[in-house]
Amino acid sequence: MQVATACLAVFVVGCSAARVSKPDPGLALVQLRAGVQANAALEETSSKPKSAPKVVYAVFTSGRPAYRSKLEALMETWAAKPIKEGRFIAIAGRTYPKEWQSDHVVAVDCDDGTTSLSCKEAMLLVEGAKRGADWLFISGEDNYVDTDRLEQLISTQGKAYSPESKVALGCLGCGYGNRDFCEGVQTKSGFCGGCGYAISRGTLAQMTANGTEALVNEYGGHGRQKMPNDMSTSCALYERGVDLHYMTHLMGGPTFGMKDFQRSKDMYAVFHYVSPEVMRWYHGLKQGLPAQEMAKLQDMAFDRGCAWGMDTKLWHDHFEACLEEHNWGINKEDLHLLAFQHLAAIKA
Secondary structure, eight states: OOOOBOOOSOTTTOOOBSSOOOOOHHHHHHHHHHHHHHHHHHHHHOOOOSSOOOEEEEEEOOSSHHHHHHHHHHHHTTTHHHHHTTOEEEEEOTTOOGGGOOSSEEEOSSOOSGGGHHHHHHHHHHHHHHTTOSEEEEEOTTOEEOHHHHHHHHHHGGGTSOTTSSEEEEOEEETTTOTTSOHHHHHHOEEOGGGOEEEEHHHHHHHTTTOHHHHHHHTTOSSSOSSOHHHHHHHHHHHTTOEEEEOSSEEEEEOOBHHHHHHHTTTOSEEESOOHHHHHHHHHHHHTOOHHHHHHHHHHHEETTEETTOOOTTTHHHHHHHHHHTTOOOOHHHHHHHHHHHHHHHHO
16 A cells, blocks of 8 residues: 555554554544444344345555555455445556556556655545446545445444434544644544545535535645645544544554464455465465465565565564464574575475
8 A cells, every 4th residue: 555644653543644643542543442332232133134235345556566566465355345246446656657557557646656645645536426336435546345244334323323413433543642633533533544445426526516626725736745644534524513433343563473374364354564475374264275386375475474564674573473372482593503404405
């Protein structure tokens, strides 16, 4: 995900920011507990809906090869079914290669860099309204979305939140106290883009009531954005009196190891920071692929049980903890021996 978000540095909320608000873990934990309690109550009292809501999935993307690779992995895995059913749209900038465009991957009049994500997000809202969505779920190329689980969660909350109502659902906590953003975000906090968020049909109608150009201008215009995309949307929602509610089971932070994914696969509807290789492996896990196929996908996705590419300076301690959990917390001497044995095996 080409993230330019403003969020709390709390893994349960998720943070990958170009402009980061002052952390307030206490606020995030209070909101998390409130969300857990609210969803538990809804799941206990809600009956099965008469008909499933139409959820349209929306992603912004870029013409850079790395982002195209992520989008391709997404379209091959969790988005394949929504694409077939006409419930998926990806928005790219005006310079997006024509050979990559289709009826569900569309180039619009926005710059194609990371500073124009708000423009693309405004266009996603317009497309969601055009496609008659009951709910529009906005995420990024590095989110894995379990669509069945997400739609179950949205349906479960249907008694409380009608698609016609002015409401949006996601992870709250980002932007709190940051004077760069609107009063609503400063005092109540906004959505964290890494989790994704669901916007109702009634809200989409309000957001697009004045036309496409008016909404794009509100989001900062066709070029450089005024603020990160999740903050642009949060402020636009507050401006229209939309209720922002916490939705649980959305993982906005990183997930490092195979064991983490395996024990969470029936819990979370969304994962963040998912590479194309891990996305294909996890989708195979969800689909129950044969062990031989899973072994090949695993080799491409994981380094000693932990996701390739996650051993960054920011997350190094968490990656080391992942290695420990997967019984790979070994010292440097053992690593040298392992490398020697690996080379010897190759030569043999």
